[in-house]
Amino acid sequence: MSTLRIGLVSFAHTHATSYARALLATPGVEVLATDPDHAERAGESGGPAMARELGLDYAEDLETLLAWRPDAVVICSENTRHRSYTERCAAAGAHVLCEKPLATSVADAEAMVAACEAAGVFLMVAFPVRFHPAFAALRDAVAAGDLGTVAAVSGTNNGKLPAGRAWFTDPALAGGGAMTDHTVHVADLMDALLDGVPPVGVYAQANRLLHPEAAVETGGLVSIEYANGVVATVDCSWSKPDDYPTWGGLTLHVVGSEGQADLDAFGDRVDGFTTGRGQTWLSYGEDLDALLVAELVDALRTGRRPQPDGAVGVRTTRVVEAAYASARSGQPVRLDP
Amino acid sequence: MPNPAGPPAGTTVALVGAGGIAGVHLQAWLALGADVRVYSHASAARLVAEVGGGTVVDSLEEALDGATIADVVTPTFTHADLVGSAAEAGCQVICEKPLARSVAQAHQMVAACEAAGVRLYPAHVVRFFPEYAAAHAHVAAGGVGTVAVQRFSRAGSRPERDWFADRALSGGIVADQMIHDLDIARWTAGDVTRVFAREVSTPDGEARRGVVSAQVVLTHAGGALSYVTGTWAAPGSEFRTRFEIAGTDGLVHHDSARHAALRIDGGSAGASRGLLPGGSFMESPYLTQLRELALACTGGPEPRVTARDGVEAVRLAEAAAMSLETGRAIDLEDVR
Numbered sequence: 001m002s003t004l005r006i007g008l009v010s011f012a013h014t015h016a017t018s019y020a021r022a023l024l025a026t027p028g029v030e031v032l033a034t035d036p037d038h039a040e041r042a043g044e045s046g047g048p049a050m051a052r053e054l055g056l057d058y059a060e061d062l063e064t065l066l067a068w069r070p071d072a073v074v075i076c077s078e079n080t081r082h083r084s085y086t087e088r089c090a091a092a093g094a095h096v097l098c099e100k101p102l103a104t105s106v107a108d109a110e111a112m113v114a115a116c117e118a119a120g121v122f123l124m125v126a127f128p129v130r131f132h133p134a135f136a137a138l139r140d141a142v143a144a145g146d147l148g149t150v151a152a153v154s155g156t157n158n159g160k161l162p163a164g165r166a167w168f169t170d171p172a173l174a175g176g177g178a179m180t181d182h183t184v185h186v187a188d189l190m191d192a193l194l195d196g197v198p199p200v201g202v203y204a205q206a207n208r209l210l211h212p213e214a215a216v217e218t219g220g221l222v223s224i225e226y227a228n229g230v231v232a233t234v235d236c237s238w239s240k241p242d243d244y245p246t247w248g249g250l251t252l253h254v255v256g257s258e259g260q261a262d263l264d265a266f267g268d269r270v271d272g273f274t275t276g277r278g279q280t281w282l283s284y285g286e287d288l289d290a291l292l293v294a295e296l297v298d299a300l301r302t303g304r305r306p307q308p309d310g311a312v313g314v315r316t317t318r319v320v321e322a323a324y325a326s327a328r329s330g331q332p333v334r335l336d337p
Numbered sequence: 338m339p340n341p342a343g344p345p346a347g348t349t350v351a352l353v354g355a356g357g358i359a360g361v362h363l364q365a366w367l368a369l370g371a372d373v374r375v376y377s378h379a380s381a382a383r384l385v386a387e388v389g390g391g392t393v394v395d396s397l398e399e400a401l402d403g404a405t406i407a408d409v410v411t412p413t414f415t416h417a418d419l420v421g422s423a424a425e426a427g428c429q430v431i432c433e434k435p436l437a438r439s440v441a442q443a444h445q446m447v448a449a450c451e452a453a454g455v456r457l458y459p460a461h462v463v464r465f466f467p468e469y470a471a472a473h474a475h476v477a478a479g480g481v482g483t484v485a486v487q488r489f490s491r492a493g494s495r496p497e498r499d500w501f502a503d504r505a506l507s508g509g510i511v512a513d514q515m516i517h518d519l520d521i522a523r524w525t526a527g528d529v530t531r532v533f534a535r536e537v538s539t540p541d542g543e544a545r546r547g548v549v550s551a552q553v554v555l556t557h558a559g560g561a562l563s564y565v566t567g568t569w570a571a572p573g574s575e576f577r578t579r580f581e582i583a584g585t586d587g588l589v590h591h592d593s594a595r596h597a598a599l600r601i602d603g604g605s606a607g608a609s610r611g612l613l614p615g616g617s618f619m620e621s622p623y624l625t626q627l628r629e630l631a632l633a634c635t636g637g638p639e640p641r642v643t644a645r646d647g648v649e650a651v652r653l654a655e656a657a658a659m660s661l662e663t664g665r666a667i668d669l670e671d672v673r
């Protein structure tokens with residue numbers, strides 16, 4: 001088994017930590033990290049110190065990392081920097097796994113797909129929840145017709161206001177707030193359930209009642225119509241209180257002609273209570289980030305294109321872009337299928 | 338067994354209608370110690386026999402004549418005429434939700450009751466379900482801070498009576514089933530300014546009708562957002578309600594499938610309870626509702642629901658219907 005070289009680009013998104021752990025735990029994988037923009041994140045973890053803590057070798061800049069000739073890179077930068085990092089890494093011949101959302105505009109997302117195609121590398125988007133075995137079982141049940149014809153889906157992806165990283169609420173770096181951060185996970189699951197049927201209509205409303213000091217929307221509802229007539233609504237709000245026992249959660253309720261299904265992606269847990277600390281949640285579920293990384297590594301080893309790919313990234317970005325347009329206008333937005 | 342906290346002795350109720358909800362109301366009225374006259378163009382005798390109380394009368398006039406309260410539990414499209422007759426006869430009026438098929442009709446009913454000097458209360462019974470009442474009391478006391486985003490979900494087997502399936506008669510799932518949660522959303526987050534709705538139906542089969550699911554997004558005057566979804570599911574589906582209300586200082590949520598005081602596993606023979614939620618050991622919310630409304634009708638304190646709430650719920654349902662028809666978000670100001 002040849003050794004794979006995987007570069008970790010930026011620690012801006014805190015998922016870099018779990019991807020680093022998963023990569024380091026994978027046999028036959030060498031990891032080199034760089035966090036070129038960490039000086040901008042004053043007072044936050046990052047750079048060589050964070051690399052040391054994670055046990056990662058560190059490169060001072062992207063050029064040094066790319067000169068190491070990585071087979072692939074995992075990009076965990078701020079959202080609006082995904083495009084430039086993807087383009088530079090693809091041009092250097094590295095396959096790309098990009099943190100979600102793929103981009104903050106459809107134009108950027110399409111440019112990233114084009115750049116990777118031109119460079120002959122694949123583009124994968126970090127949507128870990130679709131690797132949950134329970135979601136795989138739901139997807140199989142839907143594909144087998146166990147629920148009959150799927151008619152409607154209600155999804156939630158609620159979390160706390162992201163802590164420890166100020167850029168999440170900086171529109172210039174994040175592209176938006178909760179609607180940017182949390183619509184795409186459910187949109188990706190819908191994409192997987194419906195096998196890529198495109199969204200054709202989006203209505204959304206957003207507000208800033210929670211954490212009104214934030215410069216971005218913190219509450220949002222996104223209603224999506226798909227080309228096959230299925231409708232879905234996503235609650236993407238950062239509505240979990242700061243001292244909630246966990247970061248948040250993701251649920252799906254699927255209504256079909258012959259039955260209904262409920263997925264709680266973080267339902268594998270023991271609930272408890274600790275005096276003085278309040279509620280305790282002991283998760284024993286799968287490490288979804290590790291499953292995502294396993295898909296990347298397997299694709300590299302077997303020479304196939306992994307899922308979810310750039311096309312999913314574009315379709316989910318299209319939903320978010322339309323959601324902002326709708327929230328601004330107060331009316332639904334039509335999308336070309 | 339008469340309930341000591343019920344309306345004054347001698348309170349007479351004209352129960353108009355003998356369909357699904359009438360039995361529940363009749364039981365509640367009897368428990369409250371009321372004298373009940375039951376009028377229906379069909380099956381009043383069967384209802385009285387099944388419940389074991391109440392007196393069958395042969396005409397609406399006979400039912401209303403001298404009655405303290407008229408309780409109208411007929412199909413929606415008949416409410417306006419019956420409420421008008423009840424008001425004219427001088428009865429205080431309780432009317433099953435939705436109050437009417439249109440806002441205009443609801444306004445007429447309110448005007449008729451005002452002109453006759455009688456009260457009109459819509460039977461938005463979900464306000465009396467203890468889980469919703471507890472959540473509302475908590476929210477009203479500031480327990481979650483300012484409400485920001487809330488979700489309400491209601492799913493159960495599709496009703497089998499034909500009039501439910503006729504949108505002209507029932508208003509469809511939004512007006513008939515989801516009006517409960519549209520009302521609760523307004524109860525906890527205040528008046529609404531904008532409504533958007535989507536609805537999907539699967540095709541009817543030979544043996545049964547298809548499944549209907551609708552999704553409504555409300556924007557409240559204070560900026561809060563509500564998601565309301567309702568499903569008329571496949572036959573035998575468990576009746577299930579859920580909600581979450583999230584605000585600046587916390588959240589509350591409830592799931593009827595997870596908060597049950599008792600579960601009995603009946604094995605493969607266990608049958609679905611169908612349309613009405615069951616399995617609670619609390620007082621029947623229908624009884625709580627009719628006691629509170631009956632007391633209000635007989636000089637007691639104002640109840641937790643008013644005629645305006647009934648009109649506004651119809652307005653929300655009508656806006657949702659307009660949204661379904663046009664594919665547009667509807668400004669509530671435009672629904673009159």
